[in-house]
Amino acid sequence: MNGGDEAGRLVRPFTLTGGRTRPARGDFTLITMVTAVDPQPAGGTRPQPEHARILKLCAKPIVVAELATGLDLPVSVVTIMLCDLLEAGRISVRQPSMISRTPDLDLLKKVRDGLGRL
């Protein structure tokens, strides 16, 4: 979608849970939490303006859907840029726990109690 992204990619090995060597778009769901790594890794190329915008927005944890809204870009485009940033070691991600397992009673009760307090 954005040809300029290629140049910004750092070729650097990294491990993501599951042993894959490159982040894929599938690593990001709408509610995957993204956080800028602080401090940012030294060296490497300077982030492109759009990548820098993302890093600013995810100084505090934010989900992909909210990032897309904040950037006014489609989720699919944002996801591609997040792959670059993850590969460059500039962001960390937290997958929603529901993706990998069935919900536990504690989680459900926590949500239930939280709603009760609204």
Place this chain on the structure above:
Amino acid sequence: MAGSDPTPQATSAPDAVKILIAGGFGVGKTTMVGSVSEIVPLRTEEPLTTASLGVDDLDGIPEKQATTVALDFGRISIGQDLVLYLFGTPGQQRFWFMWNDLAIGALGAVVLVDVRRPESSFAAIDFFERRGIPFVIGVNGFHGEHPYEPDDIREALALPEHMPVLLFDARERTSCRDVLIALLDQLIAASAR
């Protein structure tokens, strides 16, 4: 240099869960998301190419190679380390292929029913039933009126007896909250069994 990289998995970030707000066209999904969300409902636009739409699905999209589909969503913070997101599913039938993606990792769904035309939510009910995704029915009384009892709605939509059917008002925050609580109660009961 590579060895000093931090692990990409952040454990300090909050966990996120989601609930889908589904139902037919114009049943009040966006209204409900807006009523309970702590933020104004956010919207993201996703361009769809002919490839992602599939050739057969292009009926009704005159001479267009791509279209956009909007997703509405809202947020409810549950304490410091947990956030609940509500996603309104796209109402138009031609976007229903997106529901599969949206449903991944969802706790469950609320299927909204417009009391004046319950049949418009039939397909949504079918979708969640087939996939075994837990849901409850929220009957949106437009103008706040509820001429039917939950049993009438159950019968009209051929729902099982135990299916929670709640009469509510999508414009009222507490009313929407109670529908969400009913879903959670059902999930808790099911997981305790």
